[in-house]
Amino acid sequence: MAVSAAGEPDDEDVKRCLHDDGPIERPIGSVEDKWKLLPAFLKVRGLVKQHIDSFNHFVNVEIKHIIKANEKVTCDADPTFFLRFSDVTVGTPSAEEDMIVSEIKPQECRLRDITYSAPIIASLEYTRGKKEIVRRRGMVIGRMPIMLRSSKCVLHGKSAEELARVGECPIDPGGYFVVRGVEKVILIQEQLSKNRIIVGKDNKGKVMASVTSSTHERKSKTNLVTNGGAILLRHNTMTEDVPIVVVLRAMGVESDQEILQLIGMEPTYVEGMAASLREAVVLGVTTQAKALDFISHKVRGFSRPWGSSMRQSRVDEARDVLANVVLAHVPVVAYNFWPKVVYVCQMLRRMISAQHDPSQIDDMDYYGNKRLELAGQLLSLLFEDLFKKLCAELKRQADAVLSKPTRAAAFDIAKCIRQDTITLGFSHAISTGNWSVKRFKMERSGVTQVLSRLSFISALGMMTRIMSQFEKTRKVSGPRSLQPSQWGMLCPSDTPEGEACGLVKNLALTTHVTTDDDEAPIARLAMNLGVEDVHLLPGLDFGGNGRCTLVFINGMLLGMHRDPDRFVRSLRTLRRCGRLGEFVSVQLHPTQRTVHIAADAGRVCRPLIVVEDGVPAVTPVHMSELAEGVRDWQDFIREGLIEYLDVNEENSSEIALYERDVHADTTHLEIDPLTILGVCAGLIPYPHHNQSPRNTYQCAMGKQAMGAIACNQHERIDTILYLLVYPHQPLVKSRTIDLIGFSKLPAGHNAVVAVMSYSGYDIEDALILNRASLDRGFGRCIVMRKYSANLKKYANQTSDRIVAPPSATGAVKSVQLQRFRVLDADGICAVGERLQSGDIFVNKQVPVNTSDTITNTEALAGAGAEAFRPSPMSYKGPPHHDTYIDRVMISSNENDHFVIKIRVRSTRSPELGDKFSSRHGQKGVCGLIVGHQDMPFNDFGMAPDIIMNPHGFPSRMTVGKMMELLAGKAAVLDGHLRYGTAFGGDKVDDCASVLVKHGFNYAGKDFVTSGITGEPLAAYVFFGPIYYQKLKHMVMDKMHARARGPRAVLTRQPTEGRSRDGGLRLGEMERDCLIGYGASMLLNERLVHSSDGFIAHVCQKCGLLCHHLGCRNCRTSIHTQPMRLPYACKLLLQELQSMNIVPRLTLSDT
């Protein structure tokens, strides 16, 4: 396995982690120290290895398979013509500009709005002219977006210094793409596993079995359903359900006895099949020919894969359907249906036994039945489709050209290869997130998302996110609830609230997702270990009384084994020796009497320490070798001390949590319990002492916390960037914080908190802040915002332009020039200038005529003021707030358009209403800012930064927060950071004794004096440091009020929304209150006078709206009356009239 240096704790970190508990000579009771495997693990794996592995597998292995499967393009017009793709590789990321190919770096792509992609280079063989066969290498057939830190990425294998040199953050995990300058993540998609028999219940409560077959060519779903005791096959290609016995007969099993032998000779199975067997007899289907004929009448005309244009008889077609479409993943070679027959019978057996024993029904939510689809798999689906499209295009062109009799030059198909098909297909799919794969009729949207760079944690959290395929609207609890089999694989805390609750999940810290492993060698190995080939076995062996254990590989029946225990044991031994892929899982299912070998992609797995004979394989000696650096994670795997278990194998293992729990039957030992949490929940100190939803709230809020987002944050030009001026690393850390690098890119402050009531401005979770702390930089943040201007080029040779600001000549008034204040002579704003609302920062002009070709060169040259109209970009921001131009970038993008990016910056200090939160789901807004002199102070004259109301505690039960305060106080007093790691961490007793040693109360309570009166408070106050996060929600971005302002054109009502300076709506409920109260005049004022009041004239005679000088309908002016009504009402009346409905108003005096 390649060891990448990127995105994981560097050597020094790991060493510190390994060494921080004193000298390594100390005897290691491995119970305490085995967590030290985690830094070693994460050093090898990084945090987003699942994405990178998947992508690597795709670009290095899978892409070659895809090309091989679709290698040949032929032509109908000329049978001698062919084009063959012999090999394909993905090159290094580069960009081609003005015919010059140069290497590109991700940071350049982000800034310049281009795609970080590499050429897909193919070798071809094709005929040119009649006889000539041309071989070409290095043909670029398209460009593939490259995942950052993958094996094809320029960042691969670079050290921290080298990364810094190319403008990249060493802590950034990678695993995303840069497409048109936007960082995009392909989220992990959760699906029900393919090619596995799943026994469930249909909506009538009857037992059914279903298999979703998935091969390269097709996907299909096969169901076995019960109808009045008989079992039927249901499939999309059939117009009707077909009795299963008919299907079996059609596959060549004609005798009832053989069917029963295949399923099982026990009375239950015989009875279970009775109705089905009878039905076949009633239908008169007794032979294969009759059965095929029967089925041929049910088969829908299906479109054959193109290429086979041969006409077939209906019976042949039916046979083809059975061979290739029904249960497509079971291969039928030369119409030998035997493996498929055995497979169908196994499905029947499972179904019948589930009919008698409900516990045999599979749990759909069981995580062993789930597969995670990652970037590599999704891209390979897309690539195969795009490649097929490319081939089809080439074929069409070949057909078109070669069908014509005369040609000037020999037809060279290599010249017809358009890179755009693949290039644009990829970049379009990734940038929109719409995945449409034609051959599977797959239409998925929202597959990709923009990587959230709000904070380091939000970016990291996004990389571990799992999206479920379930609809969010469905009110089902099953898929949303926490499944026991998710233990250790998925974070139990990190899920959003609301509609996506439980459907969006996150990986736990050590979870890995497998990639495809070649199954042929495994199958060969299994055969060598005594598996008897399914082709060679008679039916009786599968269903007979002395039934042996069946061996499945990736859901496909391989054969049978007579000593499954030994077989499983030897497979596992081979895996531990490294003779088998480390992610191959072997599971013995005792009740089904099957052995499942899984080597497919998308299984979640995690590492565990192997225990043999009640003794953990990892010993203190190994640990000290690790600490000395003579042993790394791979050595542990290679020597079989640690192995990966997937959910299924985990389910048949006995895993001890702590070493003290190990007994004779134990097979594995946990590395550390903290690994059940993910990266977001890992930030919480003492999470095991909190009420569980609080941890979930923190997982959501940690993503909104401001801080440092990356080491290259000042080089980035993001749409919006929130940075904290003085971020602290937390006093109370956790192991996870060290491992993921949060202490280097922190988001928050260690605030001294007094838990007490103050002034009444702290009710409902409001916080009181100390003004002196704010003056000194507490909660101070930098908000950077991007404004960009694109200089477009138009079809008629014109393009946008930037012109210098007008100079102060007679015609231009100096007041007008005010808006051009910040501009340099080049028409772009100058760095360091202060911006005010209305200032122009790019003085852009757009050509008036962009469609007609300007032939007259004079017009082009002398394009004066009339040819262009001004389209300046002006700044709009809150008044009385300093905003400065931070950086101006001028570059060009892929389409050769000029891109001007302007980053503006403003610094904000906390104000009333800004939102803060501790790491325990306890959010609150600032309710009052109090001067230092008014703050309460303790024995040392120390005033707190924050006063928090104690009512926040009883109902929330965030004991972890109190423990954080104690541990933090101890940390401050003796100068050592504390750990609040989940299921571990420093003990409260130890912290309390440190407090006592330094003359403090053991419970963290201080004697506090009121700053206002100088009198001591009547109670001791819980006083100490707690890590507080400043959240992105700030009053400045939200506050809005208006007295008068813009109105909508059509209705003349006030506009809506803050961005349009809109009015505040008096809605239905408010209206109801006023009606109920009887304040009719107020209502009239709000709804008419202050909104869209309008004087309309009404003709009393005809009751229609009219001109104020007279009614044109009645041709009189004596009946006109002015009337005040909402303009929207007047509009309605007129619109009704335009539809030939006459709304007549009847006026009367009041």
Add this chain to the structure above:
Amino acid sequence: MERGKDERLGGEPGVEVLHLTEDRITFMLNNVDISVANSLRRVMLAEVPTMAIDLVEVKENTSVLHDEFIAHRLGLIPLRSEMAAQFNYARDCTCDDSCPRCSVKFTLDVKCEEAHRRNITSKDLVSEHPDVVPIDADGLGDDLGGIVIVKMGRGQELRIEAIARKGIGKEHAKFNPVGTVAMCADGAIDLNHDALSTLPLDKIYEFVNTPTDDPPGNCPAKVLLYNDISKAIQVNEQAVDEEKARDINFFDKMAYFAEWWNDFNQLKDKTAPELIRIRDRPDRFIYSVESTGVMPPALIAKVAIDVLREKVNQLQREVAKGVEDAMDGHGYAMAM
């Protein structure tokens, strides 16, 4: 209470300095009400005028930190402010913008030529005024000494002109001359000699002579003495004073001690009398004032009292003026 003195009237206010170092003063305020005591504390925190950088003009900044960031850091650098009284507040000054009477100019002009990197500290700040300079922060922070403003890489440059002005802590915390001001009421130790005499001798020795470092069952310091001859326990007043000066929370700790022994005495008999009681002296207050280094701690206290006095004077003038105005309008009202 001394004879002939009425407790309600109290005595003359007085100050007794218990302890004085370069950056900290501990003193006792006698015969004042808590409101006066607290106002002194509040003035020291919020209204003692000091100098601090208030206006920064960035000429060139190629460092990694933003202009505002550096300006904020400059503002927080403590400047020697003994001379603050000689300056005008910028808002009161007769000049238009700034003048030597109300402001001090600072310049910072550094370019990093070193191969690796260089710390820009308060020592790089050049002041126009000989006395208004950044405090001597040797021994603090980095090896160079001085307060670090920004770290620079090779070729980076910082050119700044800054103006320091006079201000008070209420305006911005950078004008606050003190780190902390702790204040608490003085206490007194009352011994119940009758109850103590009933204790067995070994307990008495334990009461008096226990080690000093481990509260709460132990006396925080040797402030209690047992006189073998008179068979009585006495309070060593001198030791109490020393302890107060050392730790103004001494009586807090004594309170723990007292609670422990009283609980011990009442273990068997709930009605048993208390052995020792720690009493607040609400007319005496101990202060511990830690200076940030901008001026000597004693000066802070002195200036604070000046500020307080000026406030009272102002009030006096206002009252007089108010009375005068009232007399003018409604002469009869005063006659009544």
